Amino acid sequence: MNNLALLTIGGTMLCCVLGVIGIHAYSSGAAQRAALVERLSQTGQIALPGRRRRRFRSIDRRVRRTQLGKKLELRIASTGLDLTPGEFVVYMLVTVAALWMIGQAMLASFFGPLCGLLGIYVAMAFLNWQRQKRIEKFINQLPELSRILANATQAGLALRMALSMAADELEAPAGDELKKVADQLAVGRSIDEALGELAKRLPSRELVVLVTTLVLSNRAGGTVVGSLRNLTETLEERKETRREVRTQLSQVSMTAYSVPVIGVGSLLLIDNMQPGALDKMTGSSIGQVAVVVAFALYAVGFVIIRRFSKIDV
The missing domain is CATH 1.20.81.30 (Type II secretion system (T2SS), domain F)
Structure with missing residues (x-):
């Protein structure tokens, strides 16, 4: 009888120990799984319930493998935006294509590539603005x-x-x-x-x-x-x-942005007053060089004015 009681107590204690070990293993495994899911969701490889589903995963994986993709990922992380590098690249290309077509339609065919390059600058400037903010x-x-x-x-x-x-x-x-x-x-x-x-x-x-x-x-x-x-x-x-x-230099900052806007506005005004003038101007190599030089001078003026308004405190 005593042996049976001891065996019963021993079996019960063994079951309790195994049960505690099982519960501990299950809880640690669940915690590891939750951590893995959280890490994969941050990289966009899986989507958690209630979170935005990541798009363009294959493009995102290719972009992340490159050196520029790693730098882009760090820059996006510093902005706090809910974007992956792949999504940003796709959206930037769409913006470039849209500006390219708008430039060809509103100005002339020569301005299409220039507006496309402007789209790349706008995308990177947007990241810098978000980061600085x-x-x-x-x-x-x-x-x-x-x-x-x-x-x-x-x-x-x-x-x-x-x-x-x-x-x-x-x-x-x-x-x-x-x-x-x-x-x-x-x-x-x-x-x-x-x-x-x-x-x-x-x-x-x-x-x-x-x-x-x-x-x-x-x-x-x-x-x-x-x-x-x-x-x-x-x-x-x-x-x-x-x-x-920042308050004292706000007027100088607005001047830096108004200079290129005035230049582009003058082109639109000329084409509106005399339809086809931009096509004639960019139809020759001399006109194309003049347009490129003018845009370069506007960019230089923008950078110089921004330099004047930048004071390290």
Whole structure:
């Protein structure tokens, strides 16, 4: 009887142990599957329920293999747009084709390739504009980020926990970018690497100063509260200075964009006043060279005026 009771108890305990092991294996497998699905969904290889289905997957895979595709992927990631490199390339080609046909229809056949090149510039300028806008938003959030990190560090939290807490409290884009940093730290990456990638995605002097302060404090093991307090005040002052400079130079920036618009508008006005004038002008090699030189001078003027209006604060 005693042997039967012992066998029953032993069998029950063995079943319990095997059940716990099975539950642990199932939960860890489910977590790994969820992480894999999340990673594949970010690259566009699969689509999660409730998320936008990725288009042009085969083109996206080919684009990602190239060196330009890798740079394009990093640039798109810095803009925060929900786009893959393949989707961006397809949309850019469609824009180039549309502008090409519009240029031929409204101006002359010679202006079709020029308008197509303009489409490539517009697409890349759109990415740069989105990236710069995101960087500006992030810079405006840096004083609050520095204040949160200082308070968390003063409360005794480690830098990793302070970054995770800041990711939860701040809005986009700072919250999203810090979430990426926290995820990288969670999988074993060092603070230097995670913050270094953040500085590459959103390059700015203010962020470089903050990253350098955090990295040096983490390496040296010294107190970071005082440095972050001083940095918060400095970032607030720089924020106000940047706003004043941008307001003062807004008229110069508008002049830079109005110069090429006036040039293109004058061509449309000439063709409207005298139909067929652009076809006659671009029908000879001298006229084609003159048009190319004129567009090049407009581009040079645009770049020079933009240089004058660009002041590093």
